[in-house]
Amino acid sequence: MRDDPRLPSAPGFWRSPLRGPWFTSVLGLVLLAGITVLFVTGLLSYAAYNPDLAPVNDKTPDKGILGFYLFAWPTNPHWLYRLNQGVHVTLGITLIPVLLAKLWSVVPKLFALPPARSLAHALERISLLLLVGGALFEFVTGVLNVQLDYVFPGSFYPLHFYGAWVFFAAFAAHAALRTPAALRNLRGPRNDREPRPAAEPACGTDPLVSPRPGTPTVSRRGALGFVGGGALLLFATTAGQTTDGPLRRTALLAPHGGPDPGTGPNGFQINKTARYAGIRPSETSPHTWRLVVTGRTGTVRLTRTDLLRLPLHSAALPIACVEGWSTSDQWWRGVRLRDLAALVGHEDDPPDVFVESLQLRGAFRHAALRAGQVADPRSLLALYVNGEELSPDHGHPARVVVPAAPGVLNTKWVARLTFGDL
Known part of the structure; x- marks a missing residue:
């Protein structure tokens, strides 16, 4: 059954010549740096709420040891939270094309059989499943919160907080297992950086490389350029929400981006109106x-x-x-x-x-x-x-x-x- 080319568990089912260790490794190392920054800035954002100060500030009262790092949030520099959240949200949205490309590049591994060939392989598969599920959950809930503002059946804060810890634990385990190989792949032969012609059989046993690749229509470098262009576009249409000057006018994906609303001394961004808050x-x-x-x-x-x-x-x-x-x-x-x-x-x-x-x-x-x-x-x-x-x-x-x-x-x-x- 696993060799039936009609099934996703068959190596020949996935025919894109773009998939390969070098392509996946480049994306993975970008995400390694980006997601680490996202995790740190997310933890700092939670600390800024001073959740240990009073129950009214604590939206995750059962966090237990996950709050080990909490500290009294400072008042200097005065733009500290503005910078932290600007980086967190803008970087998160910018990384979406990279994340999607990385998931696409490793999708054959999700269907590979047998499920586990060794203990190390089993740990890698489990971390991969948690990683994929956690990444989709964190990015989707984060984007929904930014765009639609509190649309969840429960509170956004505990969902995103606990989800982040599960996701990052899987991410750290996966990174520890795969980063050495990713670095080796980047230093590998230059011909691994371009797809093989359809007539040239794939060598080796890497599950990302199709044994019967289709005809390439773009180079791997070109595909990375396309992913980078998408990330740059999202950056340009988001970053202005947390900066001043011309970029604010390009923040099309930010609910409170764009030009300052209204005119006059009170003509700047508003999160909730008096009417929404029930102020008479x-x-x-x-x-x-x-x-x-x-x-x-x-x-x-x-x-x-x-x-x-x-x-x-x-x-x-x-x-x-x-x-x-x-x-x-x-x-x-x-x-x-x-x-x-x-x-x-x-x-x-x-x-x-x-x-x-x-x-x-x-x-x-x-x-x-x-x-x-x-x-x-x-x-x-x-x-x-x-x-x-x-x-x-x-x-x-x-x-x-x-x-x-x-x-x-x-x-x-x-x-x-x-x-x-x-």
């Missing part, structure tokens, strides 16, 4: 809105007028989202979080703070910030942006802005701040 104008009216601040010495209630009587400070900070998009630096003005902490008894030692929003539905209605974030002089309860009052969609009457923090931790429509142990 009556709740944000100066006659009804009050900021409740609680701490060591009790509770104070402040109107917007009260806040304007406090010392106001400014900071130029971006908003950067887990989906990879970000704004340029916007000029925010408001009251320092550490000054609000001082109002309730934390003059010298600003503690952690629990921030609550007027938002009625959706993720991150509440968020916690670390003491180091509160103490940073650029961390503000912002009342203005770019010289104008915040618009309703940007968090009027007040929003939190913290350097280097994920956008969802820059809570909009703030109603309460609780300083102290969380």
Whole structure:
């Protein structure tokens, strides 16, 4: 049965002359570097949410030892999260053609019989199956989250987080087994870099090489050029979501890419509108809105007028989202979080703070910030942006802005701040 050319388990079923060790090795080494960067930036993104700080920040409460590396996310440099997520999302989308070409190049191995010839071969086959399934799961869920924003039956965060660990474990095992051979293939004979003519029988026993190849219509170098061109096209239509200048206009695949929406001081990217969040104008009216601040010495209630009587400070900070998009630096003005902490008894030692929003539905209605974030002089309860009052969609009457923090931790429509142990 395995020799029946009509079955995918037969070596002669797969006739493309492009497949071969050199072609697969080039793609594999590109993915080795790219996926390692993706994994590291993904872990850093998770750390930026400060999941060990408070349950409201932790979207994967059962992570156990998988959270061994977590650390207090810094506030310097202020563009740190913007860079991290820009690299993570843009690189992930850019690698899609490389991943698809690599899967195509090794598809004969998925059907090869017998399933295992030795223990090492069995481990390689298992790692390959986990690798293929994990890669498709991670890339598909990542792209869906970027393009459609939370379309999963469960939360995106645990699905992508646990999937990443399973995928990378298989990836690391496969890389350990195959990287030495891939490096040897790159140093192999130059004639392995081009497909053999159909009339020339394949030599050797490599399962990627067809024993009866079809007529080549493109060279392997040409095929790599085609894959590279596709990757470059995806890069050009995605990278602008996290940069300033002309590239932003080419970010056609980024939901919040393209030119800044609208005009004026509030004319920059918005993740969720006031309408989506269920914010009613009556709740944000100066006659009804009050900021409740609680701490060591009790509770104070402040109107917007009260806040304007406090010392106001400014900071130029971006908003950067887990989906990879970000704004340029916007000029925010408001009251320092550490000054609000001082109002309730934390003059010298600003503690952690629990921030609550007027938002009625959706993720991150509440968020916690670390003491180091509160103490940073650029961390503000912002009342203005770019010289104008915040618009309703940007968090009027007040929003939190913290350097280097994920956008969802820059809570909009703030109603309460609780300083102290969380």
